[in-house]
Amino acid sequence: xxxxxxxxxxxxxxxxxxxxxxxxxxxxxxxxxxxxxxxxxxxxxxxxxxxxxxxxxxxxxxxxxxxxxxxxxxxxxxxxxxxxxxxxxxxxxxxxxxxxxxxxxxxxxxxxxxxxxxxxxxxxxxxxxxxxxxxxxxxxxxxxxxxxxxxxxxxxxxxxxxxxxxxxxxxxxxxxxxxxxxxxxxxxxxxxxxxxxxxxxxxxxxxxxxxxxxxxxxxxxxxxxxxxxxxxxxxxxxxxxxxxxxxxxxxxxxxxxxxxxxxxxxxxxxxxxxxxxxxxxxxxxxx
Numbered sequence: 001x002x003x004x005x006x007x008x009x010x011x012x013x014x015x016x017x018x019x020x021x022x023x024x025x026x027x028x029x030x031x032x033x034x035x036x037x038x039x040x041x042x043x044x045x046x047x048x049x050x051x052x053x054x055x056x057x058x059x060x061x062x063x064x065x066x067x068x069x070x071x072x073x074x075x076x077x078x079x080x081x082x083x084x085x086x087x088x089x090x091x092x093x094x095x096x097x098x099x100x101x102x103x104x105x106x107x108x109x110x111x112x113x114x115x116x117x118x119x120x121x122x123x124x125x126x127x128x129x130x131x132x133x134x135x136x137x138x139x140x141x142x143x144x145x146x147x148x149x150x151x152x153x154x155x156x157x158x159x160x161x162x163x164x165x166x167x168x169x170x171x172x173x174x175x176x177x178x179x180x181x182x183x184x185x186x187x188x189x190x191x192x193x194x195x196x197x198x199x200x201x202x203x204x205x206x207x208x209x210x211x212x213x214x215x216x217x218x219x220x221x222x223x224x225x226x227x228x229x230x231x232x233x234x235x236x237x238x239x240x241x242x243x244x245x246x247x248x249x250x251x252x253x254x255x256x257x258x259x260x261x262x263x264x265x266x267x268x269x270x271x272x273x274x275x276x277x278x279x280x281x282x283x284x285x286x287x
Contacts, residue, residue, distance in 0.1 A: 004140050005282040006147045007204060008166035011173065012189075013182050014153035017209040017238075018042065020248065021172040022150040023051040024271040025278070027255045030101030032275055034145040037095070039071065040107040041131075041158050042150045049106040052098040053251020058106050069093055072110025074134040075118065075161075083138060091138050100253060103144075111158070118157035125197060127157060132165035146282075155189065163193065163201050168285055170278070172209040172238075175221035180228075203229075204281040207274055208237035232281075235273040239263045 009018040022038060029036045040048035049055035061067040069082055071094065076082070083090040095103045121127040131149075139147060148170075151162040163169060171186060173179040183206060190201045206229045212218050226233050243264035244254045254264045254271075 004135070004142075004144050004147055005168075005279070005286070006135065006149070006166040007168040007170050007278065007282065008149040008151050008162040009170045009172065010151040010159060010163060011153065011171050011179070011182050011186060012155050013179065016153070016174055016179065017172045018153065019047045019051060019150050020244065021170065021207060021209065021238075021271075022148050023048060023248075023253050024255070024267070025170070025275050026098075026102035026148050027100050027253050028268075028271040028275040029146050029148075029279075031255070031272070032279070034279075035143055036102040037139065037142075037144045037147045038098070038102050038104045039147065039149045040105065041071065041111065041162055042107060042152050044107055044109040044112050046107045048150050049096070049104060050251065051248050051253065052100060052104065054096055054098060054104070055106070055251075058096060062109065067108060070108035070110055071105050072108050072114055074138075075114060075130045079134065091142060100256060102148075115156045115158050118161065128160045128164045128197070131161040135165050146279075160193070163190070164197075164199060167200065168202050168204040168282060170205045170207065171203060172207045173225065174210050175208060175212075175218040175225070177221075180221065180224070183225075183229075202281070202285055203232055204285065205234060205274060205278045206232050207234045207270075210240045211237040212240045213237075234270065235277055236266075236270045238267045238270045241267050 009022050026036045026038045046055045049058055073079060086093060094105045096106060098104050118127050149162045149166055151159050171183055173183050187203055194200050208222055208225060241263035243261040244267055247254050247257055254260060254268050257264055
């Protein structure tokens with residue numbers, strides 16, 4: 001790995017807010033003065049691009065067979081040959097502008113079959129390191145300070161590629177017993193990867209998300225998470241905010257709201273505080 005910091009958002013459960021987290025942490029990092037690249041591996045539906053309001057234009061390129069190369073292409077055996085032909089524009093051809101600071105490599109329908117294609121690679125180290133090879137050789141030489149990866153809400157070959165490449169996991173969690181179990185399971189999975197392949201992957205940021213402190217149970221779980229995860233837990237929680245949901249439907253993050261609600265402002269402050277802590281953790285993890 002080069003000087004570019006990497007982290008991947010993951011929990012083996014859908015609907016925890018991974019995409020929203022990646023989008024907002026990306027913008028918060030940009031506001032911190034970092035040059036940020038976001039990569040959407042979460043599925044062909046392109047939710048990260050939708051969050052920034054740029055999916056429809058990219059979808060048109062897909063339908064017109066103009067979205068090539070794309071994120072699924074970088075996992076191909078032939079990527080090295082393709083990149084050599086494209087030259088200096090190899091990565092640039094993958095990237096679109098979010099309009100809010102970070103650059104984005106959006107999802108593509110080719111991700112639909114990627115898990116099975118990776119499963120056909122016999123050697124496990126080769127199967128799980130395709131994304132790392134791409135980032136090492138083609139992204140690190142560019143001027144990105146941070147790469148954030150949005151992963152599927154399930155454990156599969158694509159997920160392992162993202163975690164292997166990033167070496168740092170970001171886990172947004174809601175306040176409930178199932179989420180607590182899944183976060184603990186993630187810690188066990190990361191240890192299993194380390195034991196099997198001698199690849200250390202740190203749980204670098206646990207971000208309490210969509211927290212409604214009007215309920216006593218949520219407060220109890222929040223206190224429990226703080227005790228369990230110590231320095232890994234974000235400095236403050238992201239509250240539930242209808243404003244953020246509405247903003248996402250309009251194709252912007254909460255940072256674009258001119259008159260944010262109280263909860264949206266608290267969420268923005270929470271994301272900004274989280275990236276400051278995340279950068280400290282990422283600096284600590286660099287060899």
